[in-house]
Structures are given as C-alpha cells and as structure tokens.
Amino acid sequence: MTGSSLETVPIGVSSGTASVLGLKRIRLMEKPTTAHVLFGEDCLNRCAFCAQAKGSRSAPNHLSRVTWPRFSWEALKGPLAAAISQGAFKRVCVQTVECPESQGPALEFLREVREMSPQVLLSVAVTPVSVARVKLFFKKGATNVGLPIDAASPEVYARVKGGSFERAWTVLEKAARLWPGRVSTHLIVGLGETEEDAVRFLARAKSAGITVGLFAFTPVRGTAMEKTPPPDVSNYRRVQLAAYYLKRGGNAEKIELRDGRIASIDLDRTDLRREVLAGKPFETSGCLYCNRPYYTERPGQVMMNYPRALTEQEALEALSECGLASART
Secondary structure, three states, X not given: OOOXXXXXXXXXXXXXXXXXXXXXXXXXXXXXXXXXXXXXXXOOOOOOOOXXXXXXXXXXXXXXXXXXXXXXXXXXXXXXXXXXXXXXOOEEEEEEOOOOOOHHHHHHHHHHHHHHOOOOEEEEEOOXXXXXXXXXXXXXXXXXXXXXXXXXXXXXXXXXXXXXXXXXXXXXXXXXXXXXXXXXXXXXXXXXXXXXXXHHHHHHHXXXXXXXXXXXXXOOOOOOOOOOOOOOHHHHHHHHHHHHHHHOOOOHHXXXXXXXXXXXXXXXXXXXXXXXXXXXXXXXXXXXXXXXXXXXXXXXXOOOOEOOOOOHHHHHHHHHHHOOHHHOO
C-alpha cells in the first residue's frame, strides 16, 4: 500500500457528474442520476478496449468515451453532499483503476460518503481478483460491488483482457453467494463474441443472482481496439432483449439460437410483452438508478442505451432494429 490518501489524490469525476455538481459547465442532453467518480490511473491490466489500460495511448482522463476531469476531495465533497441531499443523485458509483494508488483512497471515499448520507446507494467497480477485496468495500459501506467480466466467452476474454475467464467467474459467483443481490458484473457486446455467447453469459449470471450491466463496445482512440467497429445495432438490440427477458424471469431455453444468433424469443406473458413494446429492454441496464447518459454513444448517434423512458416512436424503432418477428407488434 502506498501513502496515497483521499486528501492527496486527484479524483476523476465524469463530465456529466461534474456538470450536475456545478464543477464544470457542460450542456447536458440528459442528466445522470448516478454520480460517477474514478480513482487511479496507469492501470496494470491490458484490456484491449480500455483507455486506462497499460500500453494505451489514450488521454489519461478518459474511460470509454467519457472524460473525467480531476478534482480534490476538498473541492468535491461540498457539492456532492448538497446534490445527494437534494436528490440529484440516487446513487454514487466508484470506478477503480487496477493500480496501487486506487484502493486506499477509494475505501476512504466510501466511508466519507456513507457518513455523509446513510441512505444513498453506493456502488464500487473493482477487478475480480479476490473475495477478500470485495469484503473490504462492503465493510466501508458499499451497497453493491461490481466485478466486471466484460467478455462473454473464455476465448474472447483471453484475447481481449488476458488471464482466466473461469477464475474471474469463480470470484464473481462466490461473492454473489456471500452477498446475495448485491453483486453485479458487466458485459460488453461487440468484442468478438456471438449472440449465443452473450446469452450463455446472461443465463449464467441470472442463475447466480448476479445483476448485469450491458455495454455496447465503443472504439476509443489510442487503445488496442481503436480500429474495431462497434456492434451492429440489431445485434445489440437482440442481446438487450434477451437480457431483459431473462431478468424478468424468462427461461433461457425459450431463446431460440441459430448459427450463433438469436432467432426468436418467446414473449408469451402479457405483462412482459407490454414492457417490451414500451421499450424497457433498451433502457440502460445494470444497477438501480444508473442511467449513464451517452457513455457509449455521442448525441445524434443511434442511442444504444436510452438513459430515460423511450417515446412510442423510439420503442417501435428499437423493436424493428431487433429483426425478430417475436418482438414486433
């Protein structure tokens, strides 16, 4: 452990969060409902898609396509306390870079925010290294801990992240057993997996009681995957629909797969079909109150994850993009 502390390290604050806090003047199309902060830089891991990865040539203040201006805890704590008390943020999410300087200050931050507000939801995202590490964050007041797997299959994991897919899943599943309903993971669609791989990942997470946050791969300049295109929108929509179907109690056996692709989903329940027709599967998924506006797309581009309820026209378009007869009116 280094001598880094919350008082001495710069804290990354997502640009949307900084705007809501009044720390940065940015015009927001949609306001985030979760405050996002980032601890650490110069990651020891080599995830090919990540701006923070070892060997990345990306700007150090980027994660995905979002900029994270740095602030001191002294500058941040007052505006954050006010925003939480006023209900501007329902959740605070701590992102950690895998480096020696991140864990200590992140733990201090959790303790400070928990003292600031006993009620606010507190999440932290950390590399799935050990259950002992997960326990540390829960002890400091985290409501939820996210252990991002990111890749849908062992082959994609080895190529894009390096290391053992099953070892990461072992930590994730053990944590989910120890803290039921409080553990989550991430799945990035577009890293080279098939839709069948994604469905198997989602079904495995569901069986273990693990919440999944879905992301569409976004190429970031300076990363190893900067020239890889994002997933086709129809591919992503089908995975979103499958994820929502499973989340709402659907049976993975009723998702028909053909040549690695989702061919149909049995939407036989009236309540589920009503929610699908309203576009619920295409809203941002993951932790409660996390809407992540424009995390993986720019304003004006196709909205892969809607940070709000869809309009009737948007829902119809998203359903059409699925290309599945079972998802249409």
